[in-house]
Amino acid sequence: MATFGVLAEFKSPADLYRACERVRDAGYTRWDAHSPFPVHGLEGAMGMKRSKLPWIILVMALGGAATGFLLQTWVHSMAYPLTISGKPHFAWPAYVPITFELGVLGGALAAVFGMFGLNQLPRHHHPLFESARFARFSDDAFFISIEAVDPMFDAAAASKLLHGAGASHVEIVEDLP
Amino acid sequence: MSHDSSRPALRREDVTIPAGHVLTRLPWIGAGVGAVGLVTAFVLRPGDPKQFAFSWLFAFLFFLSLALGALYFVLIHFATQAGWGIVVRRLAENTMAILPLFAVLFIPLLLGMGELFPWVQGIAEGKNHVLSGKAPYLNTSFFVIRAVVYFTCWSAIAMYFFRRSRGQDSSAAHAISVGLRRLSGPAVIVLALTQTFAAVDWIMSLDPYWYSTIFGVYWFAGSFVSFFALMTLMVVRLRRAGFLTKIVGLDHFHDLGKLLFAFTVFWAYIGFSQYFLIWYGNIPEETIFFRHRLEGSWTAVSLLLAAGHFIIPFFFFMPRTIKRKPGLLALGASWMLAMHAVDLYWLIMPVMHPHGVAVTLLDVAAFLAVGGLFFGALSWMMLGSPLVPVGDPRLPESLSFENV
C-alpha cells in the first residue's frame, strides 16, 4: 500500500507550536497540525496565509441584503403597489428590517457552508483515522502529519525531524486502499 | 514597577512629558484660542443675542459630550474590569476632569435661556395650555436647580475617580482599584439619569412640544462614539510625539477601531429607531421634528448625517487592516468628530434657522471659545500626571495585551 505520510504525537500545545515552527522552517508545504482545540497563534507557526472566507461572507451578505431590498421594492412599487397607511409606494425605511435580516442570513450561510467548502468537509474517510493513537486528537493529544505527496518528503528524514522537534511518538500512516 | 522580569517594564520617559517639551505649550495655545473666541463671541453678542445663545449651546454641548463620554468610559471600564484599556484610561480621566469647567461655561446659557427656550416666554405668558401643563418641570428655577445637580454629580464623580486614580500612581494600593470598581456601578446609574435629563432640558426642550423616550440614549450614543474618536486622536498624537510608543500597541488600536465601529453602528441603530418609529406612526406631533430637518438645505445635512455618520464609517472601520493602522484610524476618528458636530448642529440649529443652514461667525467664535478652553484644560491635565496609570496593579495585563 502507498504511504500517506508520517504522524507525530506531541504532549502539549507548547511542544506542538515549537515543532510546527521547525517543520515550517524546514520547507514542507503539504503538512498539517491536529489539536482538540485551536491553538493560539498556530497559523503563524505553520506559515499559513490568511483565510479567504471573509470575502466570501461579505459578498454573500451584501447579496442577501440586495436581494431583500430589491424584492421588496419590486413587490411594492411594481408588482402589486398598494397605498398602505398613506406612505409612498417606495417606503424604503420599512424595507430596512427584512433587508438587514436577509443580509445576515446570507453572511451566516456563507460562513458555515463556505467553511465546509474550504475545509472539504464532510469527509468521513481519511487515512489518519486508521491510526489508533490519532483518536486522541479530539481529547488531549496533539499531532503533526507530513504527507507523502509533499515534494520534500522522505519518511526517514521527516521522522527524524519530528523526533528532534520533541515528538513523543512517530508512526508511518498508510494510505487508504 | 513589577517583580517579574518577563513582563515589559515601563520607562519614565514613555509616560511623562518633560518640562520644555513642545507639548507643554498646548495649554497656552488652547487658552489663547479660547480667549480669541471668547472676545469675538462676546463682542458679537449684543448684535444677535439669540444667535449667540444657540452658537454657544452647540459648542458647549459638543465639548461637554466628549467629557461625558470620557466619564462613561472610565466608569464602565472600572465596572467591567476591562483589561486592555488600562493604558489609555488616564487620557480618559484627564478628559473627564474638565467637567467642573463646564459649570462655568454654562453661565452664558443661563443668561440666554429666554432666547433659547420658547417655554420660558410661553409659560410666563400663561396662554398656552400645553406648555402650562409642562410648567412643573419646564420652569426657570427648576431648570437651574437641575443644572446645578447635573454639574455637581458629574464633577463629584469625575473628580473623585480622577483623584483616586492619580493617587494610585504613587501608592499602587490595590484597595483603590477595588473601591473604584464598587463605586462605578452606582455612579454609572447617576450619570445615566443626569445625562438623560440634561439632554431633555438642553436639547429636547428647544422644541417643547416634541418628545421622544429614546432621546437621552441618542445623545449618549453620539457622545460615546465621539469620545472614542477623541481618545484615538490623543493616542496617535502622543505616539507621534514619541510617548506611549512601547505601551500602546497595534492591538490597542485594533480595539479602539472595533469600539469606533461598534458604537457607530449603535448610534445608527438608536438614530434609526427614533426616525423609523416616528415615520411609521406618522403622528404630526412627532413627525414635525423631522419635517423641520428636511426643510431647505437641512435635507442635505440629514443625508450627510446618514451617509457620513453611519454608512461611510461602517465600511471604513470594518476591515482589520484599517483598524491596525494608527494613521488611518486617526483619519476616521477626525471624521467621526466632525460628524458628531454635524449631528449636534442638526439637532440644535433648525430651531433657530428653520429654512436652511446658516453658519455664522458666532458659530465659529463660540466653537473656538469653548473648544480652546476645553483643549487648554485637557492639555494642562495631561501634563500634570503620568500618561498611564502607573500604579494600577493590572497594568501589566494591559501592556501585554494581544488581539485575536
Next chain:
Amino acid sequence: MAPIDENDRYDPVAGRPTLILGGHDFHAITEAVARPVEGKTPLAWWFCFLPSVALLGLLGVAVSWLFWEGIGVWGLNVPVGWAWDITNFVFWVGIGHAGTLISAILFLFRQKWRTSINRSAEAMTIFAVMCALIFPGIHVGRVWVAYFMFPIPNQMGMWPNFRSPLLWDVFAVSIYGSVSALFWYVGLIPDLATMRDRANTVLRQRVYGFFALGWRGSNRHWQHYEVAYLTLAGLATPLVLSVHSIVSMDFAVSQIPGWHTTIFPPYFVAGAIFSGFAMVITLMVICRSAFGLSDIITLRHFDYMAKIILVTGTMVGYAYGMEFFIAWYSGSPYELFTFTNRAMGPYAWAYWTMISCNVISPQVFWFKKARTSIPILFVMSIFVNIGMWFERFVIIVTSLHRDFLPSAWSYFRPTVWDVSCLLGSFGLFFTMFCLFVRFLPIVATAEVKTVLPQADPHAHPLPERTPVGDRLAEEGAH
C-alpha cells in the same frame, strides 16, 4: 504539563483568577462532560423528561382544539385582540436572546468565562425560538393559509405586506432561529468528533460521526473554522439586537399610547437579555449539580451572570422611568392615562407584580453573597422570568383594553386554553432540553480547554506569585 495547585485561584498566565477549578487537565474536562452522556440514563432524567412530554402532549391537544374550534377558545375580545398568545411569543423570543448574547457578544468581548455555559445557552436559544414561533403561527386563525406569509409566487399575483412588522417578525425570528442553529452546530462539530472517537457502540459512532462531518482537528480546518465562528459571532450580535427590536416594533409602529414610543427597541433588547440570563441561571443550577460539573460551571460564572442581570434589569428600570416621565411631559392626556391606568387600574395587580419582580428583587444582586448563593440565584431567576412575562402582558393588554375610546374599553380574562398553550410551550422547551442533555455534551469542551492555562503555547513555568495578585484573588475582587 505542570500540575496546577488545587487552591491556586491566581492564574499566572492570564493574570486573572482561574476560571476552571480543580486543576483539571484536558482529558479530565473531556471525561467530565462526555461521561454523563455515555452512561445509562439516570432516573432523575426521567423525572424531568416524562412530565415535560406530558406538557408537550397538552400543547398538542390545546393547539389541535384551537385549530378545530378557532381563536374564540382563547379569552380574546374586542379590543383586546392580542393577549397571552403574543405575550408568550415575545417571552420566548426574549429568553432565546441570552443564549446568543453568551455565544456571540461575550465572545466578541473576549469573556472567557462564557465557554462553560455557551453550549447550553445556545441550545436554550434554539428551543426557545421553537417555542416562540409556535404562537404567531397558531394565532393567525386561518392556519391553512399560513403560506400567505411567505413571498411565494401565486396565481393571485399577491404578495405579503413587507411593510408590516408582523412580516418582519416572520423573517427576523426564523432567520434568528436558523443562524442560532447554525452557530450551535458549528460549535458542536469538534465535540461531536470527541463523542465519535469515544463511542462505545457502533450506532453512537455512526450517528455522532455523521454529524461530526469527518472532523480531524486539522489546523488548516481550524483556521477557516475560527473565521466562520468569529463571523457568526459578529453577525449574531446585530441579529440579536435587530430581532428583538423588530419584535418591539410590532407594538412601537402603532399609534396607541403605551405602545408607540421610541425607546422600545433597546428597551426590549435589554429586557430580553435580562430574562434570558435568568433562564440560563435556572437551567445551569440544575444541570451543574445533576451532572457534577461544579468545577466547570463555577460560582464565578453565576457571579458574572447575576451582574448582567443587574445591569440589564437597571436598563429596563430606566426605560420604565423614561416612559413614565415622557408620558407626563408629552402633555397628552391619553399617554398619561395609560400609565396611571397601568399602576392603578384593573390590571394594577399585574403591573405591581412586574415592578417587584423586575425592578425591586434584582437589587439583591448588588451583594456578592446573593450573586454566589445557589438558592438565591435559583429563586431570583424564576422571579425575573415571572416579572418579564408580566411585563409583556402589561404592555400588550393594558394598552389594548383601554385606549382612546372609553365605549370600547373591556377586560381580558384568560381561558383554560390560553393557560394550556403557555404550559404546553414549557413542555416543548423542557422536552427538547432534556433530550439535549441526554445525548449531547452540554459544555463546549473544546472551547473550555482553550481557557485552561495549559492551552497557551507560550506558557512559561509559573513565575513567582506577586503579592498583589494574591490579594486580588483572596479579596475575591471580582
